[in-house]
Amino acid sequence: MKQGFVPAISLAVVLVVAVADASAQPVPVTASRATQSQVQNSTDAALDERQARDWGLRPDEWARYRQLMQGPLGVYSPNLDPLTALGIEARSDEERNRYAELQVEAESRRVNKTLAYQRAYDAAWKRLYPGLQRVNLPGARAPGAGNKGSGRLAVFVKADCARCEQRVRQLQAAGTAFDLYMVGSRQDDARIRQWATQTGIDPDRVRARTITLNHDAGRWLSLGLPGQLPAVVREVNSQWQRQ
Template identity: 80%
Template sequence: MTQVPVAVLAVFLVVGLRGAYAQTAPLVTPRVAQSQVMKSIDAALDERQARDWGLRPEEWTRYRQLMQGPLGVYSPNLDPLTTLGIEARSDEERNHYAELQVQVEARRVNKTLAYQRAYDAAWKRLYPGQQRVNLPGAQTLSAGNSGSGRLAVFVRADCAPCDQRVRQLQTAGTAFDVYMVGSRLDDAHIRQWATRAGIDPARVRARTITLNHDAGRWLSLGVSGELPAVVRELNGRWQRQ
């Protein structure tokens, strides 16, 4: 019987082990590895967003699932707390999300108002005596007449019904103060909207119409409903008109 050299056996053994390992070890392609990384990033992002809203991971997952259904089609920009509150499965759950949303919005309003005060102070330092939002052909606008009994009209820039309502009020000759929600304190943002909405510069000069940043006022009024909102202060309370 012919004996196989020990060195040759060792080579066969190594090759055999490598072949067995290649058959049993999972094959990780670059595409699979990239997919795993993206899943890990998405999971970390979901966890952070859930934490920002005061939600547990399973609550955030349910919110994401709800937004894939009819509610997400009808209201694609609905926030997580409102979404979960609308689709609450019990009174206790509904009350929980309502309280959580009040706390979150109160913190946001306080931070927004604090920044508005800082912005006002910075403007006075850098441009003393000069007012802010200018409409083409109009002089500058005031901070509105909140609390004077005039109409306050809360609008968004991407809201066709808001534009239509403002045009109706202007055509009727009504004096009112516009507050733009989501303006990010950007004067150019309001100017562009006012031009598109057909605000008359002469009405601005006469101060029968003023344009203002909302700066959290809409939330602070506690008036329910969608925008546009035409409200007036009556007996210390703001009411829709």
């Protein structure tokens, strides 16, 4: 074999390896990220469309709701529902009336579902614990005799509820005595104290017991009343009624 052939063979091998390496180069990172971004944007758009439809809103209305919640409204009331947020920030009477009607319809559906579940819950209680008394308001009488009220208003509220805070401020400003029950407090005294401080409840009135702060502990559900919180109720002729 002639020695002159060796360099040619080596050069051919090098060229083949170089071509193979070039063809195995990975897809540029920028292209991969662009594809992921497109998929994410498509997913977000589909989610926004579905959420808007659930609330009876158009896509542009849902976009405005999200924009509003990124501003002061979202800071003051971070858990505000879309219809309330858009209604508060309505730009015309027509808009305000539209969101009010949508919310009435939504609340009607929610209340009907809640009552249906309450009936199922009552039936389950009777099956599982026959003869055992349900949780009632203070001073409750035997089953069938109704809940005996103290004569004061009972006010049911929850955290992150601007309307709850507003209603309690109105009652306090009017000098009304009432028993406040926080729904979802998880038996945490600190949660109630923090809410009371944030709402501006007068500590002197709490010490004087003209306003009492209490955990709900299932009392709101035991009343079986329709509607959302806040709920201001009073016992009238052995029947609890919203005021």
